Amino acid sequence: MLLISSVTTFILPAWILYRSESGIHPYFERINKVSSLQYLFVFAAMLCFIPMMSLLAYWNESMQLPDSLQGVQQWMRASEDSAAIMTKQIVEESTWGGLLINLIILAVVPAVGEEMVFRGCLQNIFGRWIWNKHVVIWLVAIIFSAFHMQFFGFIPRMLLGAFFGYLYVWSRNIYLPIFGHFINNASATITAFYYTRKGIPFEEMNNFEQEPIWVYLASLIFTVIFVVLYYRSTKKIPYGARLEED
Numbered sequence: 001m002l003l004i005s006s007v008t009t010f011i012l013p014a015w016i017l018y019r020s021e022s023g024i025h026p027y028f029e030r031i032n033k034v035s036s037l038q039y040l041f042v043f044a045a046m047l048c049f050i051p052m053m054s055l056l057a058y059w060n061e062s063m064q065l066p067d068s069l070q071g072v073q074q075w076m077r078a079s080e081d082s083a084a085i086m087t088k089q090i091v092e093e094s095t096w097g098g099l100l101i102n103l104i105i106l107a108v109v110p111a112v113g114e115e116m117v118f119r120g121c122l123q124n125i126f127g128r129w130i131w132n133k134h135v136v137i138w139l140v141a142i143i144f145s146a147f148h149m150q151f152f153g154f155i156p157r158m159l160l161g162a163f164f165g166y167l168y169v170w171s172r173n174i175y176l177p178i179f180g181h182f183i184n185n186a187s188a189t190i191t192a193f194y195y196t197r198k199g200i201p202f203e204e205m206n207n208f209e210q211e212p213i214w215v216y217l218a219s220l221i222f223t224v225i226f227v228v229l230y231y232r233s234t235k236k237i238p239y240g241a242r243l244e245e246d
Contacts, residue, residue, distance in 0.1 A: 010113025028120040028174045041230035046183040051219035053156045058208040061152040076151040088202040091192035111181035118144045119168040137165035170234040
């Protein structure tokens with residue numbers, strides 16, 4: 001059901017829009033070729049950001065709204081708990097075949113479908129109305145995070161959405177944000193598989209364990225380094241020339 005939902009909600013509508021406006025608007029740009037080094041930089045940045053993202057998720061989850069908004073907070077918590085129940089039913093898989101299926105359902109299809117919609121379609125559509133590309137990227141990132149209806153993870157998911165947006169703008173190739181999205185989802189799926197094989201229940205998987213401050217500093221520093229290296233790589237074309245525009 002989740003697979004069918006992902007295909008019909010994201011991939012199919014995005015593809016229909018692409019086909020119906022083919023030659024009019026540049027959805028799913030693949031203008032620049034992607035080098036293996038760029039994939040490596042994205043992969044490294046995603047892995048390095050994991051500790052920092054866990055800390056941000058913990059801070060976000062600890063959020064408390066004012067007493068006057070307790071009704072909203074209860075609704076947000078109910079939405080979060082509902083999503084957690086569904087996630088638990090899916091990720092608690094200890095067989096290799098189940099892992100493969102989960103990677104397809106939780107990593108491959110969402111990465112392709114969501115990037116087609118949010119970066120490929122929405123980012124291009126909003127780009128026609130708003131001249132500032134940074135405003136467009138962050139606006140779509142906010143919508144991307146809100147769409148998941150998991151508000152206690154809103155901030156880290158919004159940051160990921162913004163990162164995917166910049167990957168798309170800098171590379172002008174939809175394959176890079178799809179790859180980054182896949183790495184994020186696949187790493188979580190594989191981690192859940194590992195813990196399940198070890199007999200660790202889902203509730204314990206999500207327990208936050210405070211690391212020394214240097215771990216988070218290193219996470220942030222190395223993430224920035226690999227993002228900068230990626231950005232610099234997208235500014236180069238054959239023979240060392242530079243692109244004139246971002």
